[in-house]
Amino acid sequence: MKKFASTERYIAPRELEVAVNASIALQRPLLVKGEPGTGKTVLAQEIARSLGLPLIEWHIKSTTKAQQGLYEYDAVSRLRDGQLGDERVRDVSNYIIKGKLWEAFTAETPVVLLIDEIDKADIEFPNDLLLELDRMQFHVYETKETVVAQQRPIVIITSNNEKELPDAFLRRCFFHFIRFPDRETMERILHSHYPHLRADLAREALNVFFQIREVGELKKKPATSELLDWLKLLMIEDMPAEALRTNDAKVAIPPLYGALLKNEQDVHLFERLAFLNRARR
Amino acid sequence: MFAPFILELRKAGLPASITEWLMLMGAMKEGVADYDLDDFYYLARATLVKDERHLDRFDRVFGQVFKGLEPETTITGEIIERELPEEWLKKLAERLFSAEEMAKIEALGGFDKLMETLKQRLAEQKGRHQGGNRWIGTNGTSPFGAEGYNPEGVRIGQEGSRNRRAVKIWDKREFRDLDDDAALSSRAMKLALRRLRRFARQGEANELDVNGTIGATARNAGTLDIKMQAERRNAVKVLLLLDIGGSMDDHIRASEELFSAAKSEFKHLVHLYFHNCPYERFWKSNRRRTEQQTPTWDILRTYGPDWRVVFVGDASMSPYEVVEPGGSVEHWNEESGKVWLKRITTHFRRVAWLNPTPQKHWGYTSTIGLIAEAMEGRMFPMTLEGLDGLAKALR
Numbered sequence: 173m174k175k176f177a178s179t180e181r182y183i184a185p186r187e188l189e190v191a192v193n194a195s196i197a198l199q200r201p202l203l204v205k206g207e208p209g210t211g212k213t214v215l216a217q218e219i220a221r222s223l224g225l226p227l228i229e230w231h232i233k234s235t236t237k238a239q240q241g242l243y244e245y246d247a248v249s250r251l252r253d254g255q256l257g258d259e260r261v262r263d264v265s266n267y268i269i270k271g272k273l274w275e276a277f278t279a280e281t282p283v284v285l286l287i288d289e290i291d292k293a294d295i296e297f298p299n300d301l302l303l304e305l306d307r308m309q310f311h312v313y314e315t316k317e318t319v320v321a322q323q324r325p326i327v328i329i330t331s332n333n334e335k336e337l338p339d340a341f342l343r344r345c346f347f348h349f350i351r352f353p354d355r356e357t358m359e360r361i362l363h364s365h366y367p368h369l370r371a372d373l374a375r376e377a378l379n380v381f382f383q384i385r386e387v388g389e390l391k392k393k394p395a396t397s398e399l400l401d402w403l404k405l406l407m408i409e410d411m412p413a414e415a416l417r418t419n420d421a422k423v424a425i426p427p428l429y430g431a432l433l434k435n436e437q438d439v440h441l442f443e444r445l446a447f448l449n450r451a452r453r
Numbered sequence: 454m455f456a457p458f459i460l461e462l463r464k465a466g467l468p469a470s471i472t473e474w475l476m477l478m479g480a481m482k483e484g485v486a487d488y489d490l491d492d493f494y495y496l497a498r499a500t501l502v503k504d505e506r507h508l509d510r511f512d513r514v515f516g517q518v519f520k521g522l523e524p525e526t527t528i529t530g531e532i533i534e535r536e537l538p539e540e541w542l543k544k545l546a547e548r549l550f551s552a553e554e555m556a557k558i559e560a561l562g563g564f565d566k567l568m569e570t571l572k573q574r575l576a577e578q579k580g581r582h583q584g585g586n587r588w589i590g591t592n593g594t595s596p597f598g599a600e601g602y603n604p605e606g607v608r609i610g611q612e613g614s615r616n617r618r619a620v621k622i623w624d625k626r627e628f629r630d631l632d633d634d635a636a637l638s639s640r641a642m643k644l645a646l647r648r649l650r651r652f653a654r655q656g657e658a659n660e661l662d663v664n665g666t667i668g669a670t671a672r673n674a675g676t677l678d679i680k681m682q683a684e685r686r687n688a689v690k691v692l693l694l695l696d697i698g699g700s701m702d703d704h705i706r707a708s709e710e711l712f713s714a715a716k717s718e719f720k721h722l723v724h725l726y727f728h729n730c731p732y733e734r735f736w737k738s739n740r741r742r743t744e745q746q747t748p749t750w751d752i753l754r755t756y757g758p759d760w761r762v763v764f765v766g767d768a769s770m771s772p773y774e775v776v777e778p779g780g781s782v783e784h785w786n787e788e789s790g791k792v793w794l795k796r797i798t799t800h801f802r803r804v805a806w807l808n809p810t811p812q813k814h815w816g817y818t819s820t821i822g823l824i825a826e827a828m829e830g831r832m833f834p835m836t837l838e839g840l841d842g843l844a845k846a847l848r
Contacts, residue, residue, distance in 0.1 A: 342503035347503045
């Protein structure tokens with residue numbers, strides 16, 4: 173099988189490449205954690221793209237049950253059909269709704285399966301998927317058939333750490349923690365997303381960005397995705413790079429800060445700090 | 454060569470198992486890390502570490518096992534010792550103090566004593582952004598009086614050897630902040646407190662039980678049979694008793710965050726304040742502490758033993774305030790704090806004390822030991838690990 177490597181759109185550090193390739197080689201799920209906005213979900217999309225495989229996304233919500241990923245038995249519509257005397261009612265398989273895992277298991281080519289934000293679900297959710305992810309098979313009680321994966325999918329699981337995942341589950345996964353990119357990596361990321369970005373604008377924007385991240389008490393630190401949004405706005409507005417230099421500009425906070433700072437306390441805090449900085453000069 | 458590695462990891466408290474070990478071997482066989490030490494490091498990390506809080510410990514063990522570094526202490530033991538080696542302190546002192554200052558220091562009680570203080574100060578200073586200017590520098594009377602000290606400039610743990618060899622990735626220990634002992638954010642606290650949640654269906658059956666209704670209807674041959682059930686609620690009741698004022702001023706921020714986290718996590722949360730040690734009364738609002746007092750007897754009568762009690766305080770005071778009647782600094786207490794603590798712990802079965810003072814400093818204050826004893830050992834530091842322990846103790 174092909175190996176995963178950085179693409180022109182997604183800059184993966186060597187550690188991430190190794191982790192992804194290990195999980196592909198051993199056909200084990202890869203659990204990805206990291207600060208929000210550092211590209212956990214995008215990783216799965218890029219793996220699918222770089223290996224040329226279809227991507228199946230399963231987004232987890234607090235109400236998602238593990239069973240829904242396998243299949244659901246629609247008892248209500250069968251009951252209704254039964255009362256109406258519909259012929260379909262005789263075959264129970266008409267009422268089995270396939271879930272994302274079933275789809276991934278029975279796909280013709282190997283696929284990349286993204287289980288997004290697994291920590292949002294109930295605490296028992298990962299435990300309910302242990303066997304399914306381990307053996308890549310499950311049993312359908314209603315039709316008494318066993319669904320076995322034709323090709324084991326590449327499973328990427330993301331988590332925001334809202335809940336602790338059970339040990340038995342972790343033991344079956346590879347794990348990667350996406351570290352916040354340093355300045356150099358960040359430049360490469362910017363370049364890969366906006367190849368026509370002016371160098372001076374990028375430099376100033378990164379200055380401002382890392383300066384904001386330095387502020388220790390922010391409630392929500394801006395991450396890569398916020399920086400990309402902000403730069404896009406700056407480019408749309410055709411902002412000159414000088415406007416970002418806070419030391420000589422009249423404005424205390426960077427223009428279009430709404431893309432970077434996501435709550436009013438952070439904005440106030442940053443305004444205060446910027447004011448102090450200027451006063452000191 | 455690899456077998457000792459996993460043993461060392463387990464010794465350092467990483468839950469690495471045989472399964473993961475076999476996975477690592479399997480991946481090696483598949484050629485994921487082709488004779489490249491860096492790749493091997495990444496691979497081993499992806500296989501054996503499943504929690505970012507363990508990454509730092511992993512880095513340390515990896516460094517030791519694969520470089521034959523002599524450990525300066527045990528892996529699990531005092532990190533501080535590793536971070537602040539004696540000679541490093543001496544070097545720092547030599548750089549910071551002039552000859553006459555050194556003489557003055559001798560007069561002040563000896564170099565060793567000063568070193569101890571310096572070490573403590575440095576230990577308190579956790580990072581660049583946490584009260585970074587508290588010690589040397591702002592305090593003009595400090596015997597250290599070192600201007601321009603820059604914690605960034607001093608690479609703790611790397612001194613000396615740094616120039617002789619290239620720094621390896623695992624040696625950078627970039628995940629240090631993620632280790633369990635790091636201070637908590639409000640969000641992290643919420644997540645930790647969430648472990649205390651106990652859901653139970655309580656009260657009136659006013660919610661449609663969809664699955665039950667379908668099942669019953671099907672059994673009823675299609676005639677509708679509605680089933681109701683009670684709503685699922687977090688049934689945990691928490692009584693939060695906060696120490697306020699005095700020595701707790703240093704920990705206001707941490708306490709505030711804990712409080713806001715607890716408030717959003719528990720439906721049944723009552724908070725009361727006390728000063729230093731609980732006696733015969735608490736107060737509801739800190740601003741009106743003289744008017745709105747609640748006698749402790751009332752608390753014991755009002756809240757049943759199913760309430761969980763969490764004290765938050767640094768438990769640092771004069772020993773008299775705990776053991777002697779009349780020891781309180783604010784009023785004359787007929788009975789000692791110890792008696793009251795005993796009453797509270799016997800009435801409420803689940804009681805614990807959260808202490809924002811870093812655990813490694815607990816030994817310096819005798820009352821911390823006294824109160825921990827009164828709590829039957831259920832005193833926890835205000836770290837993620839501590840909250841975890843708290844949640845377990847209160848179950």
